[in-house]
Amino acid sequence: MGYKLSKEAFDACLAKLSQDCDVYAPVRMAGGNPFSDTDCIRYGKIKSIEEVVFDEKSDYSYKEILLPLSETLFYFTEKEVKEADPKEKGGVIFLRSCDLHAVKRMDDIYLYNGFEDYYYKRLRERVKFVLMGCKASFENCFCASMGTNESGDYDLAVEPEGDGFLLDCKLEEWQELFAGRGTERAYEPSHVAENPVEVKVPENLSAKVSESEMWREYDSRCINCGRCNFACPTCTCFTMQDLFYTDNGKVGERRRVQASCMVDGFTDVAGGGCYRAKNGDRMRFKVLHKVLDYKQRFGYHMCVGCGRCDDICPEYISFSGAVNKLDQAMTEVETDEQE
Structure with missing residues (x-):
């Protein structure tokens, strides 16, 4: 169902969602780039739709939410092992079509590659996705060549228009939340049909x-x-690190840490x-x-x-x-x- 909401109405919906979920989106982090005096667009928790950066590509992807840079799996002592507690809240992640397709890749690696990763699965099951419509291609994008420039596999789609926000809600449990604060309006997420950069993978590649x-x-x-x-x-590779506490060298924790080939x-x-x-x-x-x-x-x-x-x-x-x-x-x- 499609709707149009004002900024205030959308923020009221976010406040309601935030009671049970942490809401993540690409936000501008002032001075957060490794280069001097430059900003970084990276995923962080939001409270207002105005914090979401719609008109620029994030420097880093949603991956940091589903696959943290460093994640404690369990704690150990000399006699016992205790599983690390899961996050108290579920998650809602704003992302673009290419990243939504990337979730499928990550699911295939961690859930359908001959085993189920327990720690990934318990987090993944509690996450909902909000598609951010792309009206224009960004620099270096070649999603059209890879067939990832559009996706319908979302729970909610949203993009700004004028003084408000257009959205399409597919998740039945959210219908009442958004319908009660907006006006009905047909909406299909924007997507780019072509990019300045084109990529062709050879048919005979071996x-x-x-x-x-x-x-x-x-x-x-x-x-x-x-x-x-x-x-x-x-990229889904990781390594394991055992950290031993200084006050007792036989007690510590095991962490999964992102790795790079x-x-x-x-x-x-x-x-x-x-x-x-x-x-x-x-x-x-x-x-x-x-x-x-x-x-x-x-x-x-x-x-x-x-x-x-x-x-x-x-x-x-x-x-x-x-x-x-x-x-x-x-x-x-x-x-x-x-x-």
């Missing part, structure tokens, strides 16, 4: 492309900072070995996982075309540019095979 010389370019260009992984809404140590093994010591090999692994390996397993590409990796790279390495080089790289390796 693992043979790993032998191409294109990856050597990134040996020197990439500085293995891992920022692309942490900004990406579909681009940083040193990710592929280190016992005996001093490292599977991907060169930065170009790490880039190869990341790119092919997003547009080859994942599709072979699940039937669709892992990358959702949000472009955050291109936005955030301090060395101006373009992921979309790397994907568009794959066609030439496949020609290269196939020609070498014939010679």
Whole structure:
């Protein structure tokens, strides 16, 4: 059902939702960017719809809510283990179509990949999603190429119009909440039909492309900072850390911490070995996982075309540019095979 609400009416709805849920959305954090005297748009709790940044792309994705940077799984003593308590409230997350598609990727990894991740599932089951309509493409976005530029899999959709907000509510338990404060108005979420950046994944792409010389370019260009992984809404790798308390070295907690395939140590093994010591090999692994390996397993590409990796790279390495080089790289390796 579609409605139009004033800012005050929407805030009243948020106040009602906040009684049982923490509401998260992209907000402007003044001076929060790693670069000096610049702001950062990142996910945080909101109390008013005016706090939501609709006209700019967030530097980081919703992922920090469903997969915290650091999450305590359990506490341990010498004699017992205690599971960490779940969050007291559920969650409501404002996100764009590309990120909503990324949730499906994350669900496939943590829920439908041969096992169910208990800690992810207990959080995921209590989260609702609010789609933010996109009237125009942002810099470096290529969601249209990846087929993630529109989505109907939301609980609520919203975007500003004039002095109010248009919304479409699909969740039956929220219908009365919004209907009682707004006027009925037909609304379909805006979405972009094309982006300035276009990406084409070769139809004949195979693992043979790993032998191409294109990856050597990134040996020197990439500085293995891992920022692309942490900004990406579909990167799901983590590591475990055991923290021992100083007052008793046999008591502590185990944490799940986000990890990055681009940083040193990710592929280190016992005996001093490292599977991907060169930065170009790490880039190869990341790119092919997003547009080859994942599709072979699940039937669709892992990358959702949000472009955050291109936005955030301090060395101006373009992921979309790397994907568009794959066609030439496949020609290269196939020609070498014939010679």
